[in-house]
Amino acid sequence: MNTYIEIAIIIVSVALIASILLQSKGIGLGGLAGGDTGGVYTQRRGIEKVLFYITIGLSAIFLILALISVLITG
Numbered sequence: 001m002n003t004y005i006e007i008a009i010i011i012v013s014v015a016l017i018a019s020i021l022l023q024s025k026g027i028g029l030g031g032l033a034g035g036d037t038g039g040v041y042t043q044r045r046g047i048e049k050v051l052f053y054i055t056i057g058l059s060a061i062f063l064i065l066a067l068i069s070v071l072i073t074g
Contacts, residue, residue, distance in 0.1 A: 002072050009065045016058040023051055 044052050 002069065005065055005069045005072065009062065009069065012058055012062045012065060016055065016062055019051060019055040019058060023048070023055065
């Protein structure tokens with residue numbers, strides 16, 4: 001069972017990385033490296049809002065899977 005949880009953690013972590021990178025599509029390479037964009041905050045609409053909620057959900061799933069993995073192996 002531990003193997004299945006580890007595979008699930010890998011899949012969720014790759015999806016989480018992809019969703020985070022997709023959120024910074026308009027920022028450019030400087031934003032990915034931590035540079036200041038100097039932009040004004042805008043409200044999320046449409047697909048940006050959905051992607052934001054997907055990122056939150058994936059991070060919660062990742063946290064739960066990590067805790068389950070620690071409890072099983074510990």
